[in-house]
Amino acid sequence: MEHLSVDHLVGIRDLTRQDIELIFKTADSFKEVINRPIKKVPSLRDITIANLFFENSTRTRLSFELAEKRLSADVVNFSASSSSVKKGETLIDTVNNILSMKVDMVVMRHPNPGAAKFLSERTNTRVINAGDGTHEHPTQGLLDAFSIRERLGSVEGKKVVIVGDILHSRVALSNIYTLQKLGAEVMVCGPTTLIPKYIHTLGIKVEHNLRRALEWCDVANMLRIQLERQDIQYFPSLREYSMQYGLNKEILDSLGKEIIVMHPGPINRGVEITSDVADSSQSIILQQVENGVAIRMAVIYLLAAKIGR
Numbered sequence: 001m002e003h004l005s006v007d008h009l010v011g012i013r014d015l016t017r018q019d020i021e022l023i024f025k026t027a028d029s030f031k032e033v034i035n036r037p038i039k040k041v042p043s044l045r046d047i048t049i050a051n052l053f054f055e056n057s058t059r060t061r062l063s064f065e066l067a068e069k070r071l072s073a074d075v076v077n078f079s080a081s082s083s084s085v086k087k088g089e090t091l092i093d094t095v096n097n098i099l100s101m102k103v104d105m106v107v108m109r110h111p112n113p114g115a116a117k118f119l120s121e122r123t124n125t126r127v128i129n130a131g132d133g134t135h136e137h138p139t140q141g142l143l144d145a146f147s148i149r150e151r152l153g154s155v156e157g158k159k160v161v162i163v164g165d166i167l168h169s170r171v172a173l174s175n176i177y178t179l180q181k182l183g184a185e186v187m188v189c190g191p192t193t194l195i196p197k198y199i200h201t202l203g204i205k206v207e208h209n210l211r212r213a214l215e216w217c218d219v220a221n222m223l224r225i226q227l228e229r230q231d232i233q234y235f236p237s238l239r240e241y242s243m244q245y246g247l248n249k250e251i252l253d254s255l256g257k258e259i260i261v262m263h264p265g266p267i268n269r270g271v272e273i274t275s276d277v278a279d280s281s282q283s284i285i286l287q288q289v290e291n292g293v294a295i296r297m298a299v300i301y302l303l304a305a306k307i308g309r
Contacts, residue, residue, distance in 0.1 A: 004302050008120040008127040011136040012177035020181055024146055026298035027291070034070060034293055044073040047304050050098050052078045052108040053130070054091075054115075059265055060130050060140075063289070064107050067296035073304075076103065091115060092122060099123055104307050105300065108132075126303045134168050140264055141174025143295040145182055147288045148219055151260055156183035161213045163189045163245060164223035164272055167196050167234070171223060171264045176202055189213035190245060193234040210245050214255055221262040222247055222272040242271050249276040260284055 002022050006014050033041055049068050053061055068075045108116055109130040116129035131137040149155050160179055166172045166188045179186050187205035195206060207213040235241045261283045269275050
């Protein structure tokens with residue numbers, strides 16, 4: 001069996017192109033499994049996985065939980081919003097308590113960038129980063145690239161624009177790293193206030209005009225405006241943002257070519273994209289959700305192979 005070059009999935013930056021291709025190949029076979037009448041495989045029957053969510057999340061947590069159960073792992077769910085963390089317990093205390101219960105793998109979402117790396121360096125459990133602040137969200141980057149590969153045959157040479165709130169997005173960074181490693185061209189598009197200053201150091205294009213970005217690209221990944229992360233106002237109003245950067249059917253149909261539309265969810269319908277775009281044949285939003293389970297199964301399975309090594 002081929003192995004990943006890493007012991008944890010903390011960020012895409014740590015992965016090689018071979019790692020990403022191995023994850024995709026493994027996800028291909030798991031995709032067949034989840035489309036069978038009996039959707040479970042006994043691969044991880046002896047493995048216990050703790051899902052530690054120090055930040056609210058429904059979609060990512062459910063996707064991980066489903067992936068773990070499809071692999072027959074034992075699952076422990078921990079939601080920090082209702083836990084002792086509220087009473088001041090530190091991350092390391094919480095984790096040590098959970099590890100003393102003999103957990104093999106931890107899937108963690110945390111508001112602080114670097115929390116997953118911190119954990120991976122201080123415990124002997126496998127760690128999967130399910131989002132650390134505005135830093136990375138590696139499984140989302142992987143499932144987005146996997147969805148592009150599924151629809152277009154490959155990622156190499158494709159032009160992908162990521163539109164919207166790049167500044168507050170962990171999805172954007174993981175997408176950029178994954179796409180670049182697989183040989184795609186990447187552009188970001190949004191208002192100046194929502195494009196981080198360091199973006200030029202990543203070797204990607206920046207465009208402030210949505211129409212020009214769409215005329216350039218093969219794939220448009222429309223990010224959610226993260227109002228809950230914005231402590232100041234970055235644009236005058238949602239209506240104004242939507243008028244300049246919202247994707248509607250009229251724009252889509254006027255491009256003279258067919259592009260693919262993606263969204264990591266949850267969608268603010270009528271803000272980043274209108275319902276008729278979200279539900280159109282050019283949208284692969286629901287495929288992304290299905291692929292999320294297959295990709296997470298693949299990552300968990302490949303990291304579990306390293307337990308005890």
